[in-house]
Amino acid sequence: MTGLVVTGWSSITAAGVGEAPPLEPLPAARVTDLFEEALPEESAPVLTGFDVRAHLGRKGTGSYDRATALATTACGEALKAGSVEVNDATRGRIGVVLGTTVGSFRSTSDYSRDTLVQEKPYLVNPLLFPNTVMNCAAGQAAIRHGLKGVNSTVAGGPLAFHQALRYAANALERGYADVMLVGCVEEYSPHRAWQTAAARRSGPTGEGTAVFVVERADAARRPGSTVQAEVLAVATAFGWGDAAADALAGCVLRVLREAGVTAGEVTAVATGDAQEYEPAARALGHRPERVTVSELYGQCDAATGGLSLGALLGRRLGGVALLTARTRDGGVGAALVRGPS
Amino acid sequence: MTALILGGATLTSLGDGAATFTALLAGDAGPVPLAHGDPGRLRVTRGHHVPDGDPNTPFRASGWLTRCVREALDASAVDPARTRVACVVGSGLRELAAVELLDPRAVPVQRLHFAHAVRRAAPEIGEVVTVSNACSAGGHALALAQDMVELGDADAVVVAATDAMTESMLAMIGRVADEPTDRVRPFDAGRTGVLLGEGAAAFVIVAEGSHRPDQRGAALARVLATGLSCDAHHETAPSAEGIGRAMRDAYHRAGRRPRETGLVLAHGTGTALNDPTECAALRDVLVADGGDPLITGVKGAVGHTSGVAALTSLDVALRCLRTGRVPPITGLRTPLPEGKDLRLLIGEPAPTPGGLVQLDAFGFGGVNAVTLLERP
Numbered sequence: 139m140t141g142l143v144v145t146g147w148s149s150i151t152a153a154g155v156g157e158a159p160p161l162e163p164l165p166a167a168r169v170t171d172l173f174e175e176a177l178p179e180e181s182a183p184v185l186t187g188f189d190v191r192a193h194l195g196r197k198g199t200g201s202y203d204r205a206t207a208l209a210t211t212a213c214g215e216a217l218k219a220g221s222v223e224v225n226d227a228t229r230g231r232i233g234v235v236l237g238t239t240v241g242s243f244r245s246t247s248d249y250s251r252d253t254l255v256q257e258k259p260y261l262v263n264p265l266l267f268p269n270t271v272m273n274c275a276a277g278q279a280a281i282r283h284g285l286k287g288v289n290s291t292v293a294g295g296p297l298a299f300h301q302a303l304r305y306a307a308n309a310l311e312r313g314y315a316d317v318m319l320v321g322c323v324e325e326y327s328p329h330r331a332w333q334t335a336a337a338r339r340s341g342p343t344g345e346g347t348a349v350f351v352v353e354r355a356d357a358a359r360r361p362g363s364t365v366q367a368e369v370l371a372v373a374t375a376f377g378w379g380d381a382a383a384d385a386l387a388g389c390v391l392r393v394l395r396e397a398g399v400t401a402g403e404v405t406a407v408a409t410g411d412a413q414e415y416e417p418a419a420r421a422l423g424h425r426p427e428r429v430t431v432s433e434l435y436g437q438c439d440a441a442t443g444g445l446s447l448g449a450l451l452g453r454r455l456g457g458v459a460l461l462t463a464r465t466r467d468g469g470v471g472a473a474l475v476r477g478p479s
Numbered sequence: 480m481t482a483l484i485l486g487g488a489t490l491t492s493l494g495d496g497a498a499t500f501t502a503l504l505a506g507d508a509g510p511v512p513l514a515h516g517d518p519g520r521l522r523v524t525r526g527h528h529v530p531d532g533d534p535n536t537p538f539r540a541s542g543w544l545t546r547c548v549r550e551a552l553d554a555s556a557v558d559p560a561r562t563r564v565a566c567v568v569g570s571g572l573r574e575l576a577a578v579e580l581l582d583p584r585a586v587p588v589q590r591l592h593f594a595h596a597v598r599r600a601a602p603e604i605g606e607v608v609t610v611s612n613a614c615s616a617g618g619h620a621l622a623l624a625q626d627m628v629e630l631g632d633a634d635a636v637v638v639a640a641t642d643a644m645t646e647s648m649l650a651m652i653g654r655v656a657d658e659p660t661d662r663v664r665p666f667d668a669g670r671t672g673v674l675l676g677e678g679a680a681a682f683v684i685v686a687e688g689s690h691r692p693d694q695r696g697a698a699l700a701r702v703l704a705t706g707l708s709c710d711a712h713h714e715t716a717p718s719a720e721g722i723g724r725a726m727r728d729a730y731h732r733a734g735r736r737p738r739e740t741g742l743v744l745a746h747g748t749g750t751a752l753n754d755p756t757e758c759a760a761l762r763d764v765l766v767a768d769g770g771d772p773l774i775t776g777v778k779g780a781v782g783h784t785s786g787v788a789a790l791t792s793l794d795v796a797l798r799c800l801r802t803g804r805v806p807p808i809t810g811l812r813t814p815l816p817e818g819k820d821l822r823l824l825i826g827e828p829a830p831t832p833g834g835l836v837q838l839d840a841f842g843f844g845g846v847n848a849v850t851l852l853e854r855p
Contacts, residue, residue, distance in 0.1 A: 139630075139632075141597055205486070215657060230708075230724065233709070234709070238611065239591070240573070240575075240578070240591055241611070246575060246578060246831070247578065249647045249650075252647075252650075255504065268714040268715055268843050268844070269650075271571060271572075271613050271842075271843045271844065272571075272572075272573065272611035272613075273611055273612050273613050273843070273844045273846065274714070274843075275841070276844060277613075277714055277843065277845055277846065278714065279711070280709045280710075280711040280844070280845065281711050281712065281713065281714065281845070283711075284711050285709065285711055286708060286709050286710070286711045286721065286724070287708070287709060288707040288708070288709065289608055289612075289707075289709035289711075289844065289845070290612055290619055290846070291610070291611045291612060292608060292609065292610060292611070293570075293573065293591075293592060293609040293611040294592060294609065295592060301608055305608075305623070306571065308623065308626050308627075308630070310627050310632070311592075311626075312630075314707055314728075349807075362775020374606055375605060376594065376606070376607070378598075378602075414805075443604050458643070465592070465594075466544075466587075466731070467590075467592065467594050467595055468593060468594070469592075469607075475491075
């Protein structure tokens with residue numbers, strides 16, 4: 139893949155809108171006060187008081203579900219942070235790719251549930267149907283910000299951000315766009331909280347979004363843009379069960395080779411869960427500092443990779459960092475990112 | 480650069496690809512009484528089901544995907560154990576039908592991704608990427624698959640798609656139609672809306688030039704390019720301008736002219752908005768360049784197969800190229816006023832025209848994918 143540069147970014151977590159994800163646990167809120175439904179946990183690191191209307195106004199935002207509201211807001215903030223001018227000359231060349239698990243699990247489930255429990259004719263609201271389609275957030279972000287380039291949604295759970303980065307690299311390399319917004323999003327809802335609990339995963343359920351403005355590293359960039367990081371290489375692979383660790387180590391070696399970076403240059407490893415660290419350290423041959431998103435922000439699923447990168451950029455990453463990801467069905471991924479020199 | 484399609488497999492309500500094409504040529508296939516939910520309450524009384532038993536069985540979409548991927552690999556004689564094979568899956572609804580069973584124990588969230596289903600067909604397949612781009616997902620998957628083989632990310636890519644109808648989607652189409660639709664009539668003046676289909680498809684593609692002579696049979700078609708665009712206009716209503724941009728992007732990428740196209744496999748959903756909008760875009764881009772393509776579409780016979788739609792059309796296009804016959808638009812009687820000057824194929828099959836074949840696929844979110852093919 140071609141190398142990418144990040145020329146702007148924004149994230150939304152419990153730390154706030156546009157605030158970098160901190161390198162410390164996010165504050166937990168009493169989620170039992172926020173939802174009528176029963177929950178498997180009393181508190182979780184969710185964003186309270188987020189109101190999409192405060193950022194995007196009332197018009198057109200009424201039908202947004204939370205995932206769409208978070209992602210669409212973050213896309214706008216990232217465009218601003220990167221000083222991306224969206225006008226009739228540029229909008230056809232600006233694309234969006236978002237990573238997701240199932241879109242808004244809540245929208246999908248509630249809509250489906252309505253079809254089962256409402257009296258006849260099923261009183262489902264056709265205006266809300268688009269929320270159940272998993273590319274809703276990407277489509278709404280394009281509508282809101284007038285972005286007419288390639289628009290895609292990659293469904294890969296915790297691996298989705300790595301896959302979205304590769305999708306963006308491909309779209310830029312093949313000339314589908316000049317600028318891509320690459321992001322990922324996950325919303326907190328009782329649906330996800332129960333899913334996390336049913337899967338017996340440790341820690342609370344989290345939420346958040348991060349969106350990055352990326353361009354080709356080897357092409358002329360927009361005037362006035364500032365490189366905040368370089369994405370040197372991204373690789374994904376697969377390993378069943380015990381083979382997942384070897385597959386992840388293999389991915390790490392692959393990105394080092396592709397990027398032309400020595401293992402000694404890697405100063406930090408951002409992992410989705412703590413188990414990714416050992417295979418990564420084995421491949422590197424040393425033990426750099428570890429940042430683990432699930433320990434700091436809860437189980438953020440598809441948002442994990444973007445929040446990892448945000449956490450690294452927020453601390454003014456020096457040197458090269460490795461971002462790893464792993465899914466429960468054996469998918470693994472690695473990305474190498476260099477901070478500004 | 481271009482890619483070749485070596486082999487494929489398709490499943491629709493009418494059966495496999497051969498059975499589907501035979502029924503399309505006969506022109507009389509239609510929907511059956513709806514087997515999902517309560518038709519009276521949904522206000523949807525008919526559909527195009529894959530006849531494989533109880534529609535409330537979870538993971539039907541995954542099962543179809545496994546079957547099509549296996550058959551496509553066999554047909555193309557590509558062995559994932561001996562060569563680097565990746566898979567791109569397009570889907571609009573993924574396993575939402577399983578989620579609708581409302582039993583979290585039955586639906587582990589990781590099974591909503593299709594890696595599991597693909598590896599049941601071929602455990603050696605490396606990367607599995609699921610593109611969830613509504614009803615143009617298959618077209619977007621095809622674009623990515625071509626890029627991957629041409630850039631050398633994989634030696635071969637299985638481009639696949641799968642979708643099973645869901646109760647929530649049925650409820651939605653029931654709510655937007657004035658009265659229950661009896662059948663899909665693409666481009667008809669009296670069209671009353673869409674009915675859902677379901678199924679899966681998979682095709683193996685390789686970069687042109689990497690095609691080894693020992694691979695069985697000749698390539699089925701050359702994939703020139705897929706143009707992509709986003710309307711950024713409305714979540715559900717299509718835009719002729721946005722669709723036109725995807726068409727122009729496809730011709731630009733392929734280095735070809737719109738007038739070179741002889742056959743269009745239209746998206747043609749039989750809805751109030753899609754059909755006139757698609758006609759306008761075809762006129763703006765193809766007719767304006769001096770083209771006069773023959774236009775057909777499949778949704779009157781197999782319903783709207785959601786994220787599979789582009790690949791359902793692809794299979795029919797490959798058979799048009801191979802057999803020299805184009806099936807008519809099932810369900811079309813009187814063309815809509817906006818299509819009067821277009822060559823919409825009514826009634827009887829026609830000989831396959833020379834030139835390029837254009838496949839249209841448009842989805843919610845204003846996401847458009849237009850693919851160009853030709854004889855290899």
